[in-house]
Amino acid sequence: MTGSAALVTVLVVPLAGAVAALLAGRRGAVAAGLLTSALGVAAAFVLAGAVLAGGMQRVAVGGWAVPLGIELRADGLAAAMLLMTAVIGAGIAVYAWRYFGAAGHHDPHDLAAGPPGPAGKAAPASTQWLFWPVWLLAWGALNALYLSGDLFNLYVTLELLGLAAVALVALAGAGAAAAALRYLLLTLLGSMLYILGVELLYAAHQTMDLLQLRERLQPGLSVWLAAALMTTGLLVKTAIFPLHFWLPPAHGSAPAPVSAALSALVVKAGFYLLARLWLDLFGALPGAGVVPALLGALGACAVLWGGVQALRQTRLKAMIAYSTVAQLGYLMIALLLASGAGGAAAGAAGGAMHAGRDPGLPPTGGFVGKFALVEAAVRAGAWWAVAVVLAGSLLAAAFLFHALSRAFADAPADKTSAEVPAAPQLAALALALVAVALAAAGEPLRRLLTVGAAT
Amino acid sequence: MADAAASGAFVAAASGALTWLAPALVPLAALLLLLPVFGPARRMQRLRLLLPLAALPALGVALFAAPGAVDLPWMFLGARFGLDGTGRIFLLFTAALWLAGGVHALGYLHDDPRRNSFWLFWCAAMAGNFGLVLAQDAASFYVFFALMSFASYGLVVHSRTPEALHAGRVYLALVVLGELALFAAIALAWQAAGSLNFTDIGPALAASPWRDAVIGLTLVGFGIKVGALPLHVWLPLAHPVAPTPASAVLSGAMIKAGLLGWLRLLPLGAAGAPGWGEALVALGLVAAFAAALAGATQRQAKAALAYSSISQMGFVTVAVGIALAVPAAAPAAVAAAALYAFHHAFAKAALFLGVSLAGAPTARARALWMIGVALPALALAGAPLTSGYAAKAALKAALPAGFEGVAAALALAAAGTSLVMLRAVWLLRHDAGAGAHASHAPNGAMWAGWALLVGCCLLGWPAVGRLADLWPATAGAWLGAVWPLLLGAALAALAVAWRRRWAGGREFTVPPGDLLGPLLALARGRPAPAAPAHAAHRPDEEAQAVVPSWPALGRAEAALSARGGLTLAAIAVALAGLLIALAN
Amino acid sequence: MTAQGWVPLAVVASSLLPGLVIFLLPEDRRGLRATLNLAGAFAKLGLVGLMLWNVGRFQEYEARMTVLPGLDLVLRADELSLLFMTLSALLWLLTTVYAIGYLEDSPHRSRFFGFFSLCVSATAGIALAGNLFTLFVFYEILTLVTYPLVIHRGTPAALAAGRTYLLYTLPAGALLLLAVAASQVLTGPQDFVGGGYLKPFVGEHATTLVLLFAALVTGFGVKAALVPLHGWLPLAMVAPAPVSALLHAVAVVKAGAFAIVRVVYEMFGVEFAATLGVLTPLAVLAAVTIVYGSLRALMQDELKKRLAYSTVSQVSYIVLGTALLGPVATIGALVHLVHQGLMKITLFFSAGNYAETLGVHHVSEMDGIGRRMPWTTAAFTVGALGMIGVPPVAGFVSKFYLGAGAALAGQWWAIGVLAVSSLLNAMYFLPVLHRAWFRPPNGPWPHEDGRGRDAKPMLLLPVLLTALFSLGVGVLAAMPWSPLDWAYLIIRREYSGG
Amino acid sequence: MAAEVQVFDAVLVVLLLWLGWRALASADLFKAVVQFIVFGLLLSLAWVRLGAPDVALAEAAIGAGLAGALLLDTLARLGRSGAADEARPLGLTPARTGIALAALGLAALLVASALALPERWPGLAEPALQQLRASGVSNPVTATLLNYRAWDTLLEVGVLMLAVLGVWILEAEPALPRPAPDPMLGLLLRVLLPLTVIVAGYLLWVGAHAPGGAFQGAALLAAGGVLWHLARPLSLGPSPVVRAVVVLGFAVFLAVGVATAVLGGGLLTFPPEHAGAIILVIEAAAMLSIALIMVALFVGRERAPSDAGIPDSAADASAVPGAPNPGAAP
């Protein structure tokens, strides 16, 4: 399979899977979902291999050259993100398979949840299967987002992703409607700000292709305004402090596999785009260093704030949601360090690895990421960043263990907990193993990430 | 330390090792037999009869083995076992003592409910005692010394009475202290000599900067066992409360282990340490006198005997002091000390065993007993024709020029010995009914064990010394040998008269453990109990005194525990701040 | 990776894989779980034996994987790592047997054994870590996987203990992260090497190096329970006895001490550290810990707490030996690493037996227990005597070398510390032995388990074996392949090769 | 093209701004929605003025029509209490003053950058028009939508599909009661429905070279569907048939993409000679799907209480609504 074929396959598989799942209906959706996951993982690996071997892969959609057409590009960062998404997505699929399999389930991970009342119960089983087409569409949107080189096309993928995420949250039932609605309103607002920025860039440079824009980019009011608008819009979508407030309710009320997907993947898409913008596009502008610094500062606040808030929560999922807020803060700091001279590779690696959701404890990739982050910060003399990362990692670990201890505290009386279906456990274990493997695969991953980073 | 050569040597040395280790290993094997895994206690009754025989290999080695040594590089820190001249003397009396004591104990304990426990500790202590005699390196010596010391705790507290437990606690505290001192001494000696073999340590120590430290620590460490002043306090407490056979081996054999330790580890003959030596001589003399006097005031026969042991070990201490002070005199002094130990071991053990036979039923038996008690007592007093005379003579002969005063003092001390012996024999007679320690009348085994010891006391000397030494060669010498005895008798008469005439029948008693009472009181911060110590001790109270609560420390810990994170954070922040400051 | 690189990996995997599988087992699959556990333990022991044999013949094992450029995960089997590795492998086997017996009917066994195996894997990683980063990674993993064990019972006390544990270990981890990152920045990629590798960097970084040392010691000192970072350890004794064994003997505390040994000898180099002036403060810190721990132990009535404070004290012997410049003290430290483990695990197993068989948790309840449970108490006695330093039990050998080393280094005060501590050891252990053997029982036992005279065979066998080992390594201290012999081997490399 | 500003434009702009504001600020939400619909219609006039008739058609049909219908429907279903809002819904408070200032600041910046733009500006008009010949259609907007930037459009159809999936998820629970249908509508339906179908087909066809296309046609078709629903309530839950139609457009689009990729042209690369036909196929499928999606967005899976006869997917048995809740608002 050639690189471009792999690229197309990576794009098409989840979307086709969504079609298949929708057509298959309630009974066949699971099979479609799982099959798609398997294919998607394989395709992502093939693409990553192709990128590693052959450098950046490009596909001009419809055969039209930029700026008229849309070019899809897989550089190292995109390939890594695709790979990560596929693997995590597969884990989520396995998890969801059992999770939604149990009809009228009661979320076993929500420790503080009371008996499911008529008002608070999740959507009935008859619609739970819709998880599959929606999730596969979200996955397709993510892949499209990673690969897209066109600002407007990115807008469409963002919308597709946002609506899918909202629909997924809505799966939790009427109780989650308010949270989903808030999420929808804000993600729409973010999209609007983003598209406004795209328009300004298009007006100034007659192209929406990222690479072309970078060549043509002239500093000016509209460019700065566009940068500000797009960044703000993405900050909302990425839930960066202090714009994170929508995230905990939304993630906290969603069904567990959805929470996992949202925290691990969806919000990271916004970050990915931010990174693309500031590392590839605006970063070259004179004086552009201020913004990453500001983002880094926000990230620092997010790390601390999210960590403290997570500790205050009584519900496990709310805790995890706040921890996501904190993790996103790390990403911002990584972005800052990456934007500085020299540390790009390390910072980007740190950021990318951090994308896996864990509080940065070994042996996971998150840990390696955290280490790389600290090292980069020490090297750069960014001691405040070191302090924040350390404090944040402490908070994260504290809340993680706090959650763990709750699980243990309930334990002695409750022998039924052994009867939690095996698949979620398997999936959780598999994801943990992936996190470990990510740590182990640090070096190849780094090589992958550097593909195209120099251009 | 560990190489191919060592493993080769292992094979070659196996037979030698068996010879030199058997004395210690056989009791250990016997100990294993006692463990309940081999059968219910009841079925062990007959087997137990064989336990005293565990001392036989040691006796055999002492009597028949040719001198020699074997290196066992794999054992402990590289061990060496063997027998030299001094060792043979020590092994001889030690083995005989344990054998006789064991036989006696068979009878003494035949209906004791805790006899199993007794035999366990007995075997362990015996193994330790034999092992340390045969050990030719400091580490092995220390190992067996510790085994013996700790095992004897079980013998001391055997009765579980409050007095026994109190005595046991004091004993244990001092044992631990002694172990520590020895530990340090051996560690230093090793550093000084680069070897743990006694043959290497002595010469190396002479030139070592750590000489004084090693000497001091050794004196303290073994001094506790020897009962040297002022580390003797456990002896008068422990001996009366232990079962009689245990008292016998404690006072007869184990106390000598300390002496052997001195002889082995101190750099005797290699380099003079006049300061240490003279101090030791002085201490020994003071012990000889003071302990004799204190012993004479005792109300229990075993306490009196215990003080007598302290006094007698004072004599030995003098010999060691001389050896330490004057290198040239060392060989003679060491030989004298060994002979003295030999003599004292049998005599004192015979007296101790005599205590439990005081309640003899028949007149003939009582007469026999009286003779059998009187003979060792005379020997201790140094009467001619006894081993005591020969030992004392050897001691005097070993005194080099410049120590004439010491000779006189020793003679005077011998008078004290006579005094305390008279008191002891008197107590034995008057204790006869009330103070019997065994719960039953003397039986055959008890008599047999005792007889064995009395026999050794009378006839044992030729095994180590010349027969001719047993009596004075000249009339002047006769006089010199007898006057202390007479003086002691006169003093005794004076004391009895004084008590009848002027003291209104009240007795003045040095409480057993003399210095200990005031010391403990000092430590507790309140005055010593007025009543005799053994009646006033309340073990539990004391236990609490040893384990204090120290609330302030508890609060500090609670604070540390509660604010541990803060502490760490503070440290971390301070460090981080400094790192940052430095990086800039 | 050398051709033999798979062996260290397999050592880590031999507990990791069974652990992961065990997580997934249903509670009632006892047989399979036990088989997996034991198979893993035996496999690890076999592999360690293989490595021992070959490393003894100067062959090295190394597995290396690059995580980020300049950042390698290195697993390497050298003499020092094998010392710790062997201890932990051996004790793991025994603890597994013990734990199978101990937790026979309690809930969440799969979880317990799963985390237990992970703990041992992390320890293997620490033992085999070939550079600071690897050491740190596994050290943090150890924190992570120990926590569930500490709070295994789920009681408020257990949770509180777990919290305290984290309160100490997490900041320590953060500090270590900083220190490791800083050292990475300072030196670039460096493997541990006999004699250390920091000397060339001393030029303008002397103060930084001092701070680095302080940070590393603080970070590792938390697990090694150096005063004032020890607070978590006594509280953690609420965990089941096998966990205590793990904390005190097999893994955690040892890991801290071992890490300090690595840092001092193979990162800084002991001689360089001495010139840097950091060893004396470390020694003083260890001395304070030794005495303080002993004093605290003296005051405890709860048996396990007493043992825990005893560990605080005893582990610092290792640190003390490390901080005293000189080969003999080093031997003492290294040997004590093993010996203390053997003895302390004996003590904790015994305490567990008391609790499990008779419901006895306090020293004051132990009157006459020797008669009731003679075998357990015999083992306890061996351990306690060893702790005091009574020969021929193992503790004597290590204390002996420590004392001699202190003398050689001219650190007389250290001998005093050892002496005082031994005295205190005697003061808090001998009364226990006295109660056990020489006092009559005072009333019925708190919670008597009707079965048998002594503890269950599954509980008794390990404790007897460890007691036997404690005795054996003391009696046969100088034998080839004994811990002492092995320590000599290490020292030859450290002081001549480095 | 009208390049000169006329009075009409000025009036239109003023009207638009006023209506836009009223649509947001009217205290009565019903009025606000109506004004929003009118605003949408006027907006399509503006699109025409700006030379974007395609956009104008879409705006009228979708932006004003469908969105307006959805808004009104929701308003009705919220009931009196749900539709009520504050007297001064956008009245200034301290917090809102801050928002207002931010909005004004943004506007100012936007104005500044707009003024900085050159009066004449090339955009991508040139290349788009030059490539028209190869695109298979002559309407440049259709060419852009379905050829140059077909990837956008593919995903956009996905967005629509997603919206209906979301509605299905949300409408899973027992439907809210709604008023009974008006019999008068039935009559209207009979007249209008055939008309909408014909016009929609025409728009689809004409889209290739003139304003129009799938979206506009679909909107018209959807309007017919909504009328039908109002007359004879439909249930458009995820029954197999509905799902098949909903997914049709996206599936065909994707299939074409895959086919072009496999057959060698590359993703969505149409051979110029067949481009027109391919686009027509895609548009036809998309129009059907979009129309149904739009109706489904309006209808959801609910059904009128009187109308339980329309069979639904067996799988949806649990979603059958119960009897109307007599306590709820009419």
Added chain:
Amino acid sequence: MSLALLYGLAGIALVAMGLYAALAARHVLRRLLGLNVLGSGVFMMLVALASRTTGIATRPDPVPHAMVLTGIVVAVSATALGLALLRRMHAHDGSPRLPEDRDAGSP
């Protein structure tokens, strides 16, 4: 003033209005209206921009037109989803406002 500029400025005004309403309003329906007006403003700016090609090309730039078409469809999809959510929230919570916007007394 050119046509493009007039409508461009009008678009900007709509953007400001919509943004204000989306953020300031409390009734979710009004917020959705605000977003729609905001979107209309953005679209108007785009179409006005496209019309600036007058004199350069024969026709306006079709790319912004296509973008607006896509945007309209996306906006209506999002609005439909939002309205469905609003209905569901209202049915569940009894209020058409987000929880943080609910006063103690009024719905």
